[in-house]
Amino acid sequence: MERLRQHIEHITSLTNEEFEYIQTHFTKKRVLKNQYLLHEGDDVKNEFVVLSGLYKVFFLDEQGREYIIQFAKENWWMSDYQAFFQEKKATVFIECIEAGEVLVSTLETREKLSAELHKMEHFYRVKLTNGYVALQERIKLLLSSTPQERYEAFVKLYPDLLQGLPKKLIAEYLGVSRETLSRLYSR
């Protein structure tokens, strides 16, 4: 939980009392490799804050091809946000790649903490601002760049994700076939 506090205080400082209160809205959960935190078709009751481990948020097209929306490591938040906010059924999966722990929260928590504590509304706004900018950057890349450039941008942005991560998953994140990706650095 101390990690959550640091994470929030990176954006806005909290009193002990405030954090005590906030804390009660999150519960810790251990997650094993290959475990699913969310499955297509589920009601999306939760969002997760990664404490440790590595996770992928992905979806399948009609032919069963897999596309990765997001990798998540320490301090990243994840859910099927479309379904989470609009209270629809999940269209994506969240699966654990490397075992670790997450904090579990709900939409009610997000809205309640935001309403009760101006500081928390601020925290969520800043998080969303950063997320919005990151997504827009990804759109720019997807629109305009070659597989080569996408890979280079990925390496630059997430150098720490590279080791241990199968190239196949990187390819699925970049929207490129595994073979094409392989040929990028072998010639």
Add this chain to the structure above:
Amino acid sequence: MERLRQHIEHITSLTNEEFEYIQTHFTKKRVLKNQYLLHEGDDVKNEFVVLSGLYKVFFLDEQGREYIIQFAKENWWMSDYQAFFQEKKATVFIECIEAGEVLVSTLETREKLSAELHKMEHFYRVKLTNGYVALQERIKLLLSSTPQERYEAFVKLYPDLLQGLPKKLIAEYLGVSRETLSRLYSR
């Protein structure tokens, strides 16, 4: 200005005093066809709220090819948000497609109103939440769909943007060549 009030009150209700105060932070500006509101390389001092007219936010790659990040019509907000929030130089252009009016605001305004009025921080958070979900949806489309599917999704999502909008611009938004797009509905 009444339109701004309705727009904000769609998310959170305001007293007259509150809106009076908020209002002083926005200035109205008339925009002519083909006029640029933002140019690559500019300092990004402003964000804009569309009152009327139609605008495109786009960027150019090294070869001068154009890619559209977003169209904006009534009640849409636009800026080079990456540069706006991080106070960098613009990497995108904003150009008017159909003359109209916009409200002009600044980063200081956004932060100040958010800090002073919990309601406004809430308003911005909800706007960002919706924007985040929309961008994620676009990423899913760009990753997994054919030109055909992209076009169909666009028509479904923005039927009102279709009339009067040159197909070339739609192609640039979808990340498809003008010719390919043309062939989609002519056979």
Add this chain to the structure above:
DNA sequence: AAAAAAGTGTGACCGAAGTCACACTTGTAA
């Protein structure tokens, strides 16, 4: 330790979409 599964590189082939070129239409401005 053996066997099964997952990860990776690489060749051959194919096809969807990009590029280039041009004709025709529509809209805008002189």
Add this chain to the structure above:
DNA sequence: TTACAAGTGTGACTTCGGTCACACTTTTTT
């Protein structure tokens, strides 16, 4: 009203990246 620019459809050709197939390596499981 004429002329110029912008928008649009379509053919011919090319190419980049996807798909399929297979060998080899590394990791995991039993």
